Amino acid sequence: MxxxxxxxxxxxxxxxxxxxxxxxxxxxxxxxxxxxxxxxxxxxxxxxxxxxxxxxxxxxxxxxxxxxxxxxxxxxxxxxxxxxxxxxxxxxxxxxxxxxxxxxxxAQAAISNLIAGAFIVIFKPFRVGDFIRLDDLRVGIVDDITLRHTVINNFENKRLIIPNSIISTESVLNHTIDDSKVLTFNNFMIGVYADIDLARKIIQEETRKLKYIIDNPESKISKDKNNIDVRVISTENHRIHLRAYIWMNDAFEEYRNRAILNESVHKRFIAEGIDMPVDFHRIVKN
Known part of the structure; x- marks a missing residue:
């Protein structure tokens, strides 16, 4: 020794x-x-x-x-x-x-990726586990951040490999950076002769059946899911545009809830005889 x-x-x-x-x-x-x-x-x-x-x-x-x-x-x-x-x-x-x-x-690209990765970790525009969106195609949950790239797991369980130098210069929509609560815009179209009050009532009732729904965090009304705001956005020559403003406590469930609500509201509209929009210009053209 x-x-x-x-x-x-x-x-x-x-x-x-x-x-x-x-x-x-x-x-x-x-x-x-x-x-x-x-x-x-x-x-x-x-x-x-x-x-x-x-x-x-x-x-x-x-x-x-x-x-x-x-x-x-x-x-x-x-x-x-x-x-x-x-x-x-x-x-x-x-x-x-x-x-x-x-x-x-x-190897400028490799070095810039390394520096960009360090900046992402230091300044934290997003973190592992965050739900982020770069555009309509690049959206998902941050799975990993390496020296070279960031891995995003999209909702088809496919991994998007994005170089750090690119993602660090992109505008990133982070749904969960500080608060998991989100306000979702849910749009519905009804006919010009439809009963707006009944349509609003149907939307509110179907919304209350969903999970992860909360009252407006800024509202003074009690937290019993009764403060669901449904507004008339516009009236056109063949339809009325309604929008429901719905607060959720989990951003990851936004897409699922929106799909469920669209289906349930449409079925209720049909069942209760809500006048549906018809494009008269398309009918005349045909």
Whole structure:
């Protein structure tokens, strides 16, 4: 053991340097695996408790990047521990600087993705588990944030892989960043001779049957789901546009509830004889 320590103190021949490098690489790999395992255990505990907070995003980013940063540290340990490398450190780093400039020019996108990923974790425009929308096609739940890209799980259970440099410059609609409550606009069309009061009553009754519905958080009316606002948005030559303003306490259920409500209201309109819109111009044309 003492002779091994003395050998590492000298590091003046090829085999001692090689053995030292192997040991450093091994312990770097082992350290990164242990850290990843511990972070994974913490994340699993949070997932089991259904906790979603900013620390989850930071932990996942750290888990994805621990090997990268550990490798950089290991590189400097080897350079400054081996006398022959240390003596030529100036030459190595001057050459590395030129090499880094060449690689940096050729890999601008990769570097910008890495920096953008760090900025996302630091400034937190969204976090792992958030429901975000970039446009009509890129919408879903943030599944992971790596050094290079952000993974979004859409509602078809498909993963959207978006480079960090792109998503960091996009306008992101975050449904759940501070508050999971959302106001949904639910539009209904009825005929110009329809009973508006009856149509409003049907919409309100069907809305109260839904889950996750709450009263307007800013309203002074008691929280009994009775404050469902249905307004006439416009009247045209063949239809009346009604809009129901519905508050929900879970943004993830918005699409499902809207589909259920559209179906149930349409069936009630048919059953109770609500006049439905007819496009007279299309009838005449046909």
């Amino acid at each position: 003492k002779s091994l320590i003395d050998t590492f103190k000298k590091l003046d021949d090829f085999w001692s340097i090689l053995l030292f490098v192997i040991i450093v690489v091994f312990f770097t790999w082992l350290f990164s695996r242990i850290i990843r395992f511990l972070l994974l255990k913490i994340l699993s505990r949070k997932n089991n408790k259904r906790q979603r907070d900013y620390s989850t995003t930071s932990l996942k980013f750290m888990m994805n990047s621990v090997m990268f940063f550990a490798s950089i540290i290991a590189f400097f340990v080897i350079i400054f521990s081996v006398p022959v490398f240390r003596a030529k450190a100036t030459l190595i780093f001057s050459g590395a600087g030129i090499l880094a400039a060449i690689i940096g020019f050729a």
